[in-house]
Amino acid sequence: MMNKLLSKSFLLSAGVLLAACSNQTVKAPVDTKAPASEETGNQETTEPKTMTDGLGNEVEIPSEPEKVLASYLEDYLVALNVTPVAQWSVSNGESIQDYLQEDLMDVPLIPHDLPYESVLEYEPDLLIVRDAIEQEMYEQYAQIAPTYVLNASPTEWRATLTEMGEVLNKEEQAEMVIESYDEKAAEEAENIQAVAEGESAAAIWMVNNSLFVVHPERSSGAVMYNDLGLAVPTVVSELSSDADWAAISLEALAEMDVDHLFFINSDGPDAAIFEDRLWQNIPAVQQDQVYTFGPETSWLYYGPIASEQVMDDITESITE
Amino acid sequence: MNTNKIIVKNVSYLLFSLLTLILLMSLISLATGHLALTPSDIIKTVLGEGSKRNELLLFEFRLPRLAIAILAGAALAVAGTLFQGVTQNELADPGMMGINAGAGFFIVLYLTFRAQGTRSDGLWQMMTLPIAAFLGGLAAAVCIYAVAWKKGITPIRMILVGIGVNAGFGALLTILQLRMDQRAFNQVTIWLSGSIWNASWTAVGSLLFWTLILLPFSLYKAKTLNFLQLGDEMATGLGFHVEKERIKLVAIGVALAGASVSVAGGIAFLGLGAPHIARKIVGNKHQRLIPTAACMGSLILLLADMMARNIFSPTEVPVGLIVAVLGAPYFIYLLITTEA
Numbered sequence: 001m002m003n004k005l006l007s008k009s010f011l012l013s014a015g016v017l018l019a020a021c022s023n024q025t026v027k028a029p030v031d032t033k034a035p036a037s038e039e040t041g042n043q044e045t046t047e048p049k050t051m052t053d054g055l056g057n058e059v060e061i062p063s064e065p066e067k068v069l070a071s072y073l074e075d076y077l078v079a080l081n082v083t084p085v086a087q088w089s090v091s092n093g094e095s096i097q098d099y100l101q102e103d104l105m106d107v108p109l110i111p112h113d114l115p116y117e118s119v120l121e122y123e124p125d126l127l128i129v130r131d132a133i134e135q136e137m138y139e140q141y142a143q144i145a146p147t148y149v150l151n152a153s154p155t156e157w158r159a160t161l162t163e164m165g166e167v168l169n170k171e172e173q174a175e176m177v178i179e180s181y182d183e184k185a186a187e188e189a190e191n192i193q194a195v196a197e198g199e200s201a202a203a204i205w206m207v208n209n210s211l212f213v214v215h216p217e218r219s220s221g222a223v224m225y226n227d228l229g230l231a232v233p234t235v236v237s238e239l240s241s242d243a244d245w246a247a248i249s250l251e252a253l254a255e256m257d258v259d260h261l262f263f264i265n266s267d268g269p270d271a272a273i274f275e276d277r278l279w280q281n282i283p284a285v286q287q288d289q290v291y292t293f294g295p296e297t298s299w300l301y302y303g304p305i306a307s308e309q310v311m312d313d314i315t316e317s318i319t320e
Numbered sequence: 321m322n323t324n325k326i327i328v329k330n331v332s333y334l335l336f337s338l339l340t341l342i343l344l345m346s347l348i349s350l351a352t353g354h355l356a357l358t359p360s361d362i363i364k365t366v367l368g369e370g371s372k373r374n375e376l377l378l379f380e381f382r383l384p385r386l387a388i389a390i391l392a393g394a395a396l397a398v399a400g401t402l403f404q405g406v407t408q409n410e411l412a413d414p415g416m417m418g419i420n421a422g423a424g425f426f427i428v429l430y431l432t433f434r435a436q437g438t439r440s441d442g443l444w445q446m447m448t449l450p451i452a453a454f455l456g457g458l459a460a461a462v463c464i465y466a467v468a469w470k471k472g473i474t475p476i477r478m479i480l481v482g483i484g485v486n487a488g489f490g491a492l493l494t495i496l497q498l499r500m501d502q503r504a505f506n507q508v509t510i511w512l513s514g515s516i517w518n519a520s521w522t523a524v525g526s527l528l529f530w531t532l533i534l535l536p537f538s539l540y541k542a543k544t545l546n547f548l549q550l551g552d553e554m555a556t557g558l559g560f561h562v563e564k565e566r567i568k569l570v571a572i573g574v575a576l577a578g579a580s581v582s583v584a585g586g587i588a589f590l591g592l593g594a595p596h597i598a599r600k601i602v603g604n605k606h607q608r609l610i611p612t613a614a615c616m617g618s619l620i621l622l623l624a625d626m627m628a629r630n631i632f633s634p635t636e637v638p639v640g641l642i643v644a645v646l647g648a649p650y651f652i653y654l655l656i657t658t659e660a
Contacts, residue, residue: 111634111635113635115354115634115635115636116381117353117354117355117377117381117634118354118634120355120373120376120377120381121354121355123373134507134518136518136520137518139520140380140381140518140520143376143380144376
């Protein structure tokens with residue numbers, strides 16, 4: 001009895017669906033041409049290559065991808081002269097990578113967690129993903145476009161750039177970018193040693209009234225210490241944590257024996273910390289060797305462009 | 321279980337309306353989202369004339385999701401109905417009694433081991449995940465039975481022990497989660513709060529397989545549930561092996577809950593709410609109650625999923641949270657209006 005009922009209802013609802021369909025087909029011609037393009041494809045002259053990505057998937061990569069999406073890897077794309085179809089953003093564009101906007105001004109935003117439908121919206125032909133994602137997620141993205149998860153650690157921008165170069169068929173350019181960066185770094189390191197030999201530096205980031213110090217081998221830390229040869233203060237090397245930026249108390253900061261303090265201020269000039277006696281007693285503050293930068297600068301990021309901008313900031317601050 | 325007055329006498333009419341409503345909601349759900357699809361887009365795509373993007377959007381992202389919402393909603397609702405029938409308590413629910421937590425615990429355990437071993441392909445995982453979930457739910461059920469057993473089992477003991485078992489498995493899950501790295505932790509948290517954004521056709525297939533077997537079977541057991549409602553003594557007097565039947569029914573409920581947890585995560589309140597609403601409409605007879613509850617469950621989860629996708633579009637909210645947000649006021653309302 002129940003089965004009969006169910007099948008009856010199914011039939012009837014199917015009828016309703018059909019009726020609804022025929023209603024709609026009438027006005028079909030009005031709004032069909034959604035921004036869909038199928039003109040790409042079949043134009044490649046060279047063979048697409050297959051690479052093994054960071055999840056172990058064999059990815060067939062188009063030889064000349066035209067619509068690349070590589071969220072939070074835009075720095076590398078810009079360095080390789082590739083304009084992505086969309087760029088990383090947080091909270092509807094409240095936070096974007098400001099330091100790249102000269103090159104990415106006209107590039108639309110995509111939420112940082114890459115919702116499937118947002119990715120689909122841009123119809124990329126190649127997706128490069130920075131961090132290892134779940135295989136289930138990978139499979140969903142792979143339906144939209146060939147998806148390549150990087151093998152390189154996100155904290156190593158040179159390795160990341162090299163791998164991006166391989167994926168995008170721009171190995172030589174990647175190599176060139178690294179070479180010219182290293183040349184420039186060697187030069188600037190000399191300039192800095194000339195005026196500040198053996199002097200130490202630290203980068204502190206203030207956000208929501210909390211302080212963080214940069215990891216000595218990562219992001220702007222790598223530029224300061226590895227590339228430009230500034231000395232690592234003991235407190236910084238002791239804060240061994242796996243984070244790019246490790247939390248540090250104002251007390252610990254006050255005791256830090258550091259010559260140059262690069263201060264990335266996400267809280268604005270009226271932050272309470274500047275009124276604090278502890279802050280005012282920091283040696284670098286008293287000697288006026290604090291250089292303040294806004295969150296729109298590249299200090300918090302990774303990549304050849306971010307690193308070069310940080311390098312310029314450091315040399316300008318110290319040598320002038 | 322006092323039988324309130326029955327609102328709808330004619331169940332076939334009601335079921336037809338509910339199914340029509342589900343269909344209507346499905347169409348709306350398919351059309352809405354970050355990328356809008358007009359009805360004509362949908363029709364063109366179904367006929368194979370749509371753009372490649374719309375095809376992908378419809379067939380690979382929205383349709384499997386829709387199917388999961390409908391199937392998982394029905395499965396959870398029926399599981400809830402079974403548990404409420406077995407325990408003779410309208411507040412029983414696989415989520416509250418630790419069945420979902422047990423299933424979730426086993427799944428997380430299974431996924432952790434899988435992560436350490438070799439990677440298996442999606443299909444294998446999709447077929448084995450419900451089994452892991454079922455075993456976990458069963459483990460929870462066995463725990464409940466073992467502890468609550470005292471020369472037979474009384475429904476109220478079963479519920480109280482179930483709540484304890486729920487807390488126990490919740491704690492085990494927390495321990496497991498604390499040993500994970502940040503990323504895995506976040507993933508599991510989102511998954512546990514009920515999420516169907518990774519819906520794939522393999523997941524649909526696995527859930528469909530289980531519901532196609534278990535839903536008709538539940539319906540077949542409707543009469544037994546009606547007898548259990550008369551109380552253990554009466555049912556025994558009528559020649560029922562009460563304990564045996566109870567175990568069978570619990571197993572079906574666990575399997576239903578496990579299958580749905582394995583694809584949709586821990587969606588709370590649905591197993592409680594859907595049968596509850598259904599009972600208000602069609603009364604206590606399980607031949608009427610089970611299909612109505614199933615439709616209700618589908619409808620609620622469908623609605624919740626639509627909200628989950630659209631409220632903060634394109635960013636998504638776990639659908640389980642939406643169900644809970646919708647469910648909580650309903651239960652407060654119930655508590656206020658029901659006489660002691």
